[in-house]
Amino acid sequence: MNTRVAVVGVGQTAFTRSCGVSIRELCFEAFKEAMEDAGNVSTKDIDASIICSAPEYDKQRSPSGLIAEYLGLNPKPTFLAEAICASSSVGTRIGWSFIRSGLHQVIAVVGFQKMSELTSAESQERMLRGGDIMWESPFGAMMPAYYAMFARAHMNEYGTTEEQLAKVKVKSSKYSVMNPKAMYQKEITLEKALKSRVITSPLKLFDCCANADGASCMILAGEDVAKKLTDTPVWITGLGLASASMSLTGRKTVSSLSCAVEAGKQAHKMADLKPDDIDVAEVHDCFTIAEIMAYEDLGFCKRGEGGKLIDDEETYIGGRIPVNADGGLLSKGHPIGATGGSQIRTIVLQLRGDAGKTQVDGAETGLVHNIGGIGLYGSVIIFRR
Amino acid sequence: MGFEKFGEISYITETKVSDFVKHLEEGEIAAVKCKACGKLYFPPRADCIDCLSSDVEWIPLSGRGKLITYTTAYFAPAGFEAPYTLALAELEEGVRVFTRISKDAKQDEIELGMNVKLVPVRVDDRRITYELKKA
Numbered sequence: 001m002n003t004r005v006a007v008v009g010v011g012q013t014a015f016t017r018s019c020g021v022s023i024r025e026l027c028f029e030a031f032k033e034a035m036e037d038a039g040n041v042s043t044k045d046i047d048a049s050i051i052c053s054a055p056e057y058d059k060q061r062s063p064s065g066l067i068a069e070y071l072g073l074n075p076k077p078t079f080l081a082e083a084i085c086a087s088s089s090v091g092t093r094i095g096w097s098f099i100r101s102g103l104h105q106v107i108a109v110v111g112f113q114k115m116s117e118l119t120s121a122e123s124q125e126r127m128l129r130g131g132d133i134m135w136e137s138p139f140g141a142m143m144p145a146y147y148a149m150f151a152r153a154h155m156n157e158y159g160t161t162e163e164q165l166a167k168v169k170v171k172s173s174k175y176s177v178m179n180p181k182a183m184y185q186k187e188i189t190l191e192k193a194l195k196s197r198v199i200t201s202p203l204k205l206f207d208c209c210a211n212a213d214g215a216s217c218m219i220l221a222g223e224d225v226a227k228k229l230t231d232t233p234v235w236i237t238g239l240g241l242a243s244a245s246m247s248l249t250g251r252k253t254v255s256s257l258s259c260a261v262e263a264g265k266q267a268h269k270m271a272d273l274k275p276d277d278i279d280v281a282e283v284h285d286c287f288t289i290a291e292i293m294a295y296e297d298l299g300f301c302k303r304g305e306g307g308k309l310i311d312d313e314e315t316y317i318g319g320r321i322p323v324n325a326d327g328g329l330l331s332k333g334h335p336i337g338a339t340g341g342s343q344i345r346t347i348v349l350q351l352r353g354d355a356g357k358t359q360v361d362g363a364e365t366g367l368v369h370n371i372g373g374i375g376l377y378g379s380v381i382i383f384r385r
Numbered sequence: 386m387g388f389e390k391f392g393e394i395s396y397i398t399e400t401k402v403s404d405f406v407k408h409l410e411e412g413e414i415a416a417v418k419c420k421a422c423g424k425l426y427f428p429p430r431a432d433c434i435d436c437l438s439s440d441v442e443w444i445p446l447s448g449r450g451k452l453i454t455y456t457t458a459y460f461a462p463a464g465f466e467a468p469y470t471l472a473l474a475e476l477e478e479g480v481r482v483f484t485r486i487s488k489d490a491k492q493d494e495i496e497l498g499m500n501v502k503l504v505p506v507r508v509d510d511r512r513i514t515y516e517l518k519k520a
Contacts, residue, residue: 125463128464137392138392138396249427
């Protein structure tokens with residue numbers, strides 16, 4: 001077959017603290033927008049749906065069954081794809097493979113999370129179990145603490161500063177106020193970011209992303225269908241996916257995410273591109289340090305120069321490699337299962353020239369870096385218009 | 386059974402390496418060594434990833450090591466009381482440990498690369514854990 005695979009429709013709900021609707025309705029909103037964006041597609045044309053979520057946050061068991069029913073996608077196949085925060089990137093990879101194999105022609109990848117469905121206590125209890133529950137959770141390990149340990153190591157090794165970390169948040173908030181679907185609609189000054197309270201040293205409140213409710217959807221199609229549907233297909237040209245140990249004790253380095261390095265190499269090789277060839281990128285900035293590490297892991301700068309890259313404003317629009325022009329996880333919000341799909345939507349809009357106030361002029365190639373947990377799953381996907 | 390006594394809060398009761406807790410109660414930090422290929426594992430595991438053998442033995446560690454990174458949490462998940470300092474250290478046998486740094490250590494004394502010692506500590510009458518002390 002060897003058909004090319006394109007994204008032909010994208011949709012996303014607003015990311016909010018509390019959405020006030022059920023998960024089926026949340027997914028419908030993103031699905032409807034993606035279907036309308038794709039244009040001449042009806043639900044009958046969707047050959048399979050891949051539902052992406054971190055199910056420990058869901059009340060509904062096996063939510064893919066429920067979502068497919070509500071979206072009118074029975075009796076076509078549906079199932080859940082899970083890789084925590086990288087779930088919908090992994091769903092995209094599976095969708096690509098289905099189309100490439102000839103098994104299916106048109107696929108809906110729906111990512112969602114309604115994190116407000118849990119009480120604060122339930123949410124905290126789950127947060128604890130994100131690391132190795134046998135050897136790390138018993139000490140009170142939690143997601144921000146792991147990234148704080150990465151930050152401390154990065155600062156020690158390369159001289160990265162708290163101010164450089166804060167600058168990542170400043171950038172993200174500058175762009176989130178231009179994104180009507182972002183959770184934070186207020187710009188944060190460097191001073192305010194630096195003065196926010198310490199959560200787990202050296203990370204402060206504004207170094208951390210917030211839980212959110214939201215859904216994303218993309219419609220994938222093979223070349224024949226894509227060309228009939230749209231004049232502006234965005235092609236998936238590089239896919240990389242890798243893993244690393246869940247335990248921190250299993251990592252050789254703690255100032256870099258090895259899964260991202262590996263996934264980035266795979267994606268660049270498949271797309272036959274170098275990091276310098278990327279015009280616009282979305283990276284997984286669950287914490288400010290995560291964006292700095294991503295710059296280095298993806299080869300946007302040399303190892304240890306991530307702090308300088310943000311100092312020089314090279315990752316702003318107009319800079320060498322604009323990153324997270326939609327506000328990123330830090331300011332757009334991070335509804336776990338929906339995040340990868342939201343990142344992909346941003347890149348698709350950029351490559352079509354539909355990104356409005358945050359458009360990167362002439363963007364032809366885009367990259368999405370989406371990480372699961374503390375770097376146990378790393379996905380990098382490259383797109384071309 | 387046996388592993389439910391490990392750490393501040395445990396999530397696991399059954400494991401093939403629950404004897405680790407017994408060694409800890411006897412004042413010893415024990416690693417696992419594969420009898421077939423000699424590979425050393427810490428945290429302990431019952432099954433060798435290199436040769437797939439499950440014939441392993443307990444080997445005491447010196448506990449001496451160096452601090453790789455740390456964080457002090459001022460916000461704690463349910464069931465834990467902040468503040469506490471989490472750390473990753475490399476032990477002289479070449480294995481790594483994730484645990485807390487003793488509350489005895491002052492914040493301004495903690496620095497990366499410093500010498501540390503991993504020691505067993507009682508949480509209460511029933512529970513036992515290990516922590517890093519400044520060496």
